[in-house]
Amino acid sequence: MEEVEVFGQRLQLHPARGAYWPAERALLLADLHLGKSAHFRRAGIAVPPAISGANFRRLTMLLEDCLPERVLFLGDLFHSSYNHVWPLFCRFLEQFPGVQFELIPGNHDILPPSAYAESRLVLQPEVLCIGPLALSHHPLPEEERPAGKYNLCGHVHPCVRLLDAAGNGLKLPAFYFGAEQGILPAFGEFTGCAEVKVRAGDQVFVLAEGQVIRM
Numbered sequence: 001m002e003e004v005e006v007f008g009q010r011l012q013l014h015p016a017r018g019a020y021w022p023a024e025r026a027l028l029l030a031d032l033h034l035g036k037s038a039h040f041r042r043a044g045i046a047v048p049p050a051i052s053g054a055n056f057r058r059l060t061m062l063l064e065d066c067l068p069e070r071v072l073f074l075g076d077l078f079h080s081s082y083n084h085v086w087p088l089f090c091r092f093l094e095q096f097p098g099v100q101f102e103l104i105p106g107n108h109d110i111l112p113p114s115a116y117a118e119s120r121l122v123l124q125p126e127v128l129c130i131g132p133l134a135l136s137h138h139p140l141p142e143e144e145r146p147a148g149k150y151n152l153c154g155h156v157h158p159c160v161r162l163l164d165a166a167g168n169g170l171k172l173p174a175f176y177f178g179a180e181q182g183i184l185p186a187f188g189e190f191t192g193c194a195e196v197k198v199r200a201g202d203q204v205f206v207l208a209e210g211q212v213i214r215m
Contacts, residue, residue, distance in 0.1 A: 002205050002212040004177055007132040007150040013175050013205050013212045014065065016058045017187045024130060025069035027062060030154025031076045031186035033108065035085035054189050056092055063096060071099055074154040074184060075106020075137025082115055090119045104128050106137035106155060139181055150180060157186040159193035160206055160215065171195070177203040
Protein backbone atom coordinates (compact mmCIF):
# COMPACT_ATOMS: atom_id res chain seq x y z
CA MET A 1 0.00 0.00 0.00
CA GLU A 2 1.22 3.51 -0.88
CA GLU A 3 0.28 6.85 0.65
CA VAL A 4 -0.28 10.27 -0.86
CA GLU A 5 -0.98 13.63 0.78
CA VAL A 6 -3.33 16.20 -0.76
CA PHE A 7 -4.26 19.49 0.88
CA GLY A 8 -2.87 18.21 4.17
CA GLN A 9 -4.91 14.99 4.07
CA ARG A 10 -3.25 11.58 4.00
CA LEU A 11 -4.78 8.93 1.75
CA GLN A 12 -3.79 5.27 1.78
CA LEU A 13 -3.98 3.69 -1.68
CA HIS A 14 -5.03 0.06 -1.63
CA PRO A 15 -4.19 -2.43 -4.42
CA ALA A 16 -7.88 -3.41 -4.49
CA ARG A 17 -8.55 0.02 -6.07
CA GLY A 18 -9.75 1.96 -3.07
CA ALA A 19 -8.42 4.95 -1.14
CA TYR A 20 -8.69 5.01 2.65
CA TRP A 21 -8.87 8.41 4.39
CA PRO A 22 -7.76 7.79 7.98
CA ALA A 23 -8.72 11.22 9.32
CA GLU A 24 -12.36 10.58 8.40
CA ARG A 25 -12.32 6.78 8.81
CA ALA A 26 -13.68 6.76 5.24
CA LEU A 27 -13.12 4.40 2.32
CA LEU A 28 -13.40 6.07 -1.09
CA LEU A 29 -14.35 4.04 -4.18
CA ALA A 30 -15.32 5.02 -7.71
CA ASP A 31 -17.02 3.38 -10.67
CA LEU A 32 -18.00 -0.04 -9.36
CA HIS A 33 -20.47 -0.50 -12.23
CA LEU A 34 -22.18 -3.33 -10.36
CA GLY A 35 -24.65 -5.23 -12.50
CA LYS A 36 -22.91 -4.29 -15.75
CA SER A 37 -22.16 -7.88 -16.76
CA ALA A 38 -25.79 -8.88 -16.12
CA HIS A 39 -26.92 -5.81 -18.08
CA PHE A 40 -24.94 -6.93 -21.13
CA ARG A 41 -25.92 -10.59 -20.81
CA ARG A 42 -29.56 -9.58 -20.82
CA ALA A 43 -28.86 -7.75 -24.09
CA GLY A 44 -27.46 -10.99 -25.55
CA ILE A 45 -23.78 -10.09 -25.19
CA ALA A 46 -21.65 -12.90 -23.75
CA VAL A 47 -20.00 -11.70 -20.54
CA PRO A 48 -18.63 -13.97 -17.77
CA PRO A 49 -21.08 -14.04 -14.81
CA ALA A 50 -18.24 -14.35 -12.28
CA ILE A 51 -17.41 -10.64 -12.57
CA SER A 52 -19.98 -9.59 -9.94
CA GLY A 53 -18.61 -12.09 -7.43
CA ALA A 54 -15.07 -10.80 -7.96
CA ASN A 55 -16.22 -7.25 -7.23
CA PHE A 56 -17.95 -8.31 -4.01
CA ARG A 57 -14.87 -10.24 -2.88
CA ARG A 58 -12.58 -7.24 -3.40
CA LEU A 59 -15.03 -4.97 -1.63
CA THR A 60 -15.12 -7.36 1.32
CA MET A 61 -11.32 -7.39 1.43
CA LEU A 62 -11.21 -3.59 1.52
CA LEU A 63 -13.77 -3.41 4.31
CA GLU A 64 -11.90 -5.99 6.37
CA ASP A 65 -8.48 -4.42 5.76
CA CYS A 66 -9.44 -0.77 6.30
CA LEU A 67 -12.26 -1.12 8.88
CA PRO A 68 -13.93 2.15 7.80
CA GLU A 69 -16.82 3.84 9.56
CA ARG A 70 -18.17 5.11 6.25
CA VAL A 71 -17.82 4.14 2.60
CA LEU A 72 -18.21 6.84 -0.03
CA PHE A 73 -19.02 5.67 -3.55
CA LEU A 74 -17.97 8.38 -6.00
CA GLY A 75 -20.60 7.59 -8.60
CA ASP A 76 -21.46 4.89 -11.13
CA LEU A 77 -22.13 2.42 -8.36
CA PHE A 78 -24.63 0.45 -10.41
CA HIS A 79 -24.65 0.18 -14.19
CA SER A 80 -27.93 1.69 -15.36
CA SER A 81 -31.05 -0.51 -15.28
CA TYR A 82 -32.23 -2.67 -12.39
CA ASN A 83 -31.27 -6.35 -12.47
CA HIS A 84 -30.77 -9.24 -10.05
CA VAL A 85 -27.40 -7.92 -8.82
CA TRP A 86 -29.03 -4.99 -6.99
CA PRO A 87 -30.78 -7.15 -4.33
CA LEU A 88 -27.50 -9.03 -3.90
CA PHE A 89 -25.75 -5.73 -3.24
CA CYS A 90 -28.42 -4.67 -0.75
CA ARG A 91 -27.96 -7.92 1.16
CA PHE A 92 -24.20 -7.46 1.01
CA LEU A 93 -24.49 -4.09 2.77
CA GLU A 94 -26.49 -5.70 5.58
CA GLN A 95 -23.39 -7.70 6.52
CA PHE A 96 -21.71 -4.48 7.73
CA PRO A 97 -24.17 -2.81 10.13
CA GLY A 98 -21.48 -0.62 11.66
CA VAL A 99 -20.57 1.02 8.36
CA GLN A 100 -22.45 3.90 6.73
CA PHE A 101 -22.57 3.55 2.94
CA GLU A 102 -23.03 6.76 0.94
CA LEU A 103 -23.50 7.42 -2.77
CA ILE A 104 -22.48 10.55 -4.63
CA PRO A 105 -24.45 9.93 -7.84
CA GLY A 106 -22.87 9.49 -11.25
CA ASN A 107 -24.29 9.39 -14.75
CA HIS A 108 -25.07 5.64 -14.55
CA ASP A 109 -26.86 5.88 -11.19
CA ILE A 110 -30.38 5.97 -12.63
CA LEU A 111 -32.22 3.38 -10.56
CA PRO A 112 -35.69 4.42 -9.36
CA PRO A 113 -36.00 5.86 -5.84
CA SER A 114 -37.73 2.65 -4.72
CA ALA A 115 -34.56 0.67 -5.49
CA TYR A 116 -32.37 2.95 -3.39
CA ALA A 117 -34.97 2.74 -0.61
CA GLU A 118 -34.33 -1.03 -0.49
CA SER A 119 -30.72 -0.41 0.47
CA ARG A 120 -28.84 1.11 3.38
CA LEU A 121 -27.34 3.73 1.07
CA VAL A 122 -27.36 7.38 2.06
CA LEU A 123 -27.79 9.48 -1.09
CA GLN A 124 -25.56 12.56 -1.15
CA PRO A 125 -25.46 15.60 -3.46
CA GLU A 126 -23.40 15.55 -6.64
CA VAL A 127 -20.63 17.46 -4.85
CA LEU A 128 -19.95 16.56 -1.22
CA CYS A 129 -17.44 18.65 0.73
CA ILE A 130 -15.72 17.03 3.69
CA GLY A 131 -12.89 19.04 5.22
CA PRO A 132 -10.60 20.26 2.42
CA LEU A 133 -11.88 17.70 -0.11
CA ALA A 134 -14.71 18.16 -2.60
CA LEU A 135 -15.90 14.70 -3.63
CA SER A 136 -17.73 14.20 -6.93
CA HIS A 137 -18.25 11.70 -9.72
CA HIS A 138 -17.31 13.88 -12.68
CA PRO A 139 -14.07 15.88 -12.55
CA LEU A 140 -15.13 19.41 -11.68
CA PRO A 141 -13.98 22.18 -14.05
CA GLU A 142 -11.92 24.80 -12.28
CA GLU A 143 -14.78 27.31 -12.27
CA GLU A 144 -17.09 24.79 -10.54
CA ARG A 145 -14.72 23.67 -7.80
CA PRO A 146 -15.55 24.97 -4.33
CA ALA A 147 -12.98 27.55 -3.33
CA GLY A 148 -10.03 26.16 -1.40
CA LYS A 149 -11.06 22.53 -1.92
CA TYR A 150 -9.26 19.63 -3.58
CA ASN A 151 -11.54 17.78 -5.99
CA LEU A 152 -11.38 13.98 -5.72
CA CYS A 153 -13.48 12.19 -8.31
CA GLY A 154 -13.96 9.19 -10.59
CA HIS A 155 -15.67 8.78 -13.99
CA VAL A 156 -12.48 8.81 -16.09
CA HIS A 157 -11.25 5.27 -15.30
CA PRO A 158 -7.64 6.54 -15.41
CA CYS A 159 -4.76 4.47 -16.69
CA VAL A 160 -1.23 5.03 -17.93
CA ARG A 161 0.59 3.35 -20.78
CA LEU A 162 3.98 1.82 -20.05
CA LEU A 163 6.37 0.73 -22.80
CA ASP A 164 8.70 -2.25 -22.69
CA ALA A 165 12.13 -2.41 -24.32
CA ALA A 166 10.55 -3.44 -27.62
CA GLY A 167 8.20 -0.48 -27.58
CA ASN A 168 5.09 -2.52 -26.81
CA GLY A 169 2.54 -0.69 -24.72
CA LEU A 170 0.71 -1.94 -21.64
CA LYS A 171 -2.16 0.00 -20.08
CA LEU A 172 -2.40 -0.15 -16.29
CA PRO A 173 -5.15 1.34 -14.09
CA ALA A 174 -3.89 4.15 -11.91
CA PHE A 175 -4.55 6.58 -9.10
CA TYR A 176 -3.91 10.09 -10.43
CA PHE A 177 -3.29 13.19 -8.29
CA GLY A 178 -2.76 16.59 -9.86
CA ALA A 179 -2.20 19.84 -8.00
CA GLU A 180 -5.91 20.51 -7.38
CA GLN A 181 -7.71 17.38 -8.60
CA GLY A 182 -7.34 13.64 -8.10
CA ILE A 183 -8.99 10.75 -9.94
CA LEU A 184 -9.55 7.28 -8.50
CA PRO A 185 -9.25 4.15 -10.66
CA ALA A 186 -12.42 2.34 -11.66
CA PHE A 187 -13.16 -0.31 -9.05
CA GLY A 188 -15.23 -2.50 -11.36
CA GLU A 189 -13.69 -5.50 -13.11
CA PHE A 190 -15.67 -4.99 -16.32
CA THR A 191 -14.67 -1.42 -17.22
CA GLY A 192 -12.47 0.20 -19.81
CA CYS A 193 -9.88 2.86 -19.09
CA ALA A 194 -8.66 6.17 -20.46
CA GLU A 195 -5.06 7.34 -20.53
CA VAL A 196 -4.39 10.41 -18.41
CA LYS A 197 -1.95 13.10 -19.41
CA VAL A 198 0.71 13.28 -16.70
CA ARG A 199 2.26 16.68 -16.10
CA ALA A 200 5.30 17.71 -14.10
CA GLY A 201 4.48 17.56 -10.40
CA ASP A 202 1.58 15.12 -10.76
CA GLN A 203 1.59 12.02 -8.58
CA VAL A 204 0.62 8.77 -10.29
CA PHE A 205 0.37 5.28 -8.81
CA VAL A 206 -0.22 2.29 -11.08
CA LEU A 207 -1.86 -0.98 -10.10
CA ALA A 208 0.01 -4.09 -11.17
CA GLU A 209 0.30 -7.65 -9.84
CA GLY A 210 -1.53 -6.87 -6.61
CA GLN A 211 0.58 -3.83 -5.80
CA VAL A 212 0.32 -0.05 -5.86
CA ILE A 213 3.47 1.33 -7.50
CA ARG A 214 4.48 4.97 -7.48
CA MET A 215 5.67 6.16 -10.88
